[in-house]
Amino acid sequence: MILATMPEIRYVCTGTCGANISEAEHDNGLKKCGEHTCSMYGHEFEKKLKCPICGVLYKPEESHKH
DSSP: OOOOOSOEEEEEOOSTTOOEEEHHHHHTTOOBOOOTTSTTTTOBOEEEEEOTTTOOEEOTTSOOOO
16 A cells, blocks of 8 residues: 655635635636626635645645645
């Protein structure tokens, strides 16, 4: 069994909808929140890293350890 140790790149909406999309979706053009009821509608998603162990999302410039 191979344990994933590299964090996954995710893009998230920091508004009320909390959208969480993959790097592939972002690379294919999904760059901004499109949920009309969201407090961050029309704003760009924020790049985050997802820990493969615990699933926490954190900013690339932050460190995350167990």
